[in-house]
């Protein structure tokens with residue numbers, strides 16, 4: 001009995017996913033004296049500071065600042081990093097299986113696999129639209145901006161789909177970069193931009209778009225995407241049946257995210273008291289701990305209805321704040337709430 005419990009104690013706390021939730025949890029745990037072994041399983045080489053992606057696009061920041069390597073970030077921090085992807089959780093055996101065929105035991109499991117973009121099954125989106133979530137996406141957009149600036153044609157047009165925080169901020173950034181050479185359309189199926197924002201922030205966003213001549217089309221649904229064309233349908237009550245085919249030189253998809261799927265047997269959510277789902281790490285400090293062996297960090301909850309952009313966290317922080325936070329992260333002085341809750 002004693003032998004088995006000491007063997008269990010030697011198992012690491014395993015953190016699946018090294019985004020904000022996973023990385024900060026690992027750093028917070030590692031900052032404790034006598035912390036357990038910590039294993040971070042993350043398939044990417046680099047941590048991506050997503051709120052700084054806009055500055056990477058405009059080349060105000062460089063990629064090493066926005067996307068530091070995990071081996072550099074975690075050097076001498078007491079956290080082991082494994083470049084692999086968790087493919088399945090075997091909760092009964094207390095281990096996870098990985099894409100590269102490993103079987104990794106854990107004492108506690110933190111699932112922080114985050115979210116990913118979704119096309120909601122709209123035809124053409126996966127193949128033709130550019131998302132805005134990765135370094136590769138930024139490179140594609142930089143090439144497109146360069147092309148539009150160096151080969152300007154009359155009425156060249158970019159469409160951004162989804163007038164949430166990412167869509168609004170990216171539309172402003174692209175308008176600045178394209179300096180009037182391209183019409184920018186921001187398309188939103190709902191009645192207004194930033195549906196979850198305060199009225200003041202919405203007004204600020206609206207005037208930022210106006211100043212840059214970004215055209216906002218609300219109550220407009222994307223039906224499909226074909227090479228060089230966006231198929232739209234007006235959703236306003238009095239506009240039934242009015243469809244439009246909009247010529248475009250590029251489409252950027254910021255229309256929503258969904259939870260990154262991870263198979264588990266049994267499902268942590270189906271085992272009472274076994275799992276703790278923490279939505280929005282910002283509010284973790286006030287959430288009671290119920291985790292016995294799994295903590296599930298979700299920045300986005302599953303979509304209830306298709307094709308409805310979900311709000312992200314409040315994003316209206318100025319660049320200065322972001323830079324400070326990025327620098328802090330590198331220096332690891334943050335005491336993230338997600339880690340605090342686990343260790344209580």
Ligand SMILES: Cc1cc2nc3c(=O)[nH]c(=O)nc-3n(C[C@H](O)[C@H](O)[C@H](O)COP(=O)(O)OP(=O)(O)OC[C@H]3O[C@@H](n4cnc5c(N)ncnc54)[C@H](O)[C@@H]3O)c2cc1C
Pocket residue numbers: 016017018019020021022041042043044050051052053084085086087112113114115116132133166260262297298299300312313314315316317
């Ligand atoms: C362009 C952009 C700008 C944003 N700006 C802001 C902002 O200003 N303010 C704000 O509050 N929020 C902002 N957000 C939202 C914020 O970035 C997310 O809420 C946050 O990244 C969520 O963190 P997370 O750790 O839950 O998930 P993620 O950041 O999605 O990280 C999940 C990690 O898990 C890894 N992973 C996935 N599946 C597996 C698996 N099976 N096994 C192992 N690893 C896996 C992924 O590679 C990834 O590294 C922005 C988002 C975007 C896209």
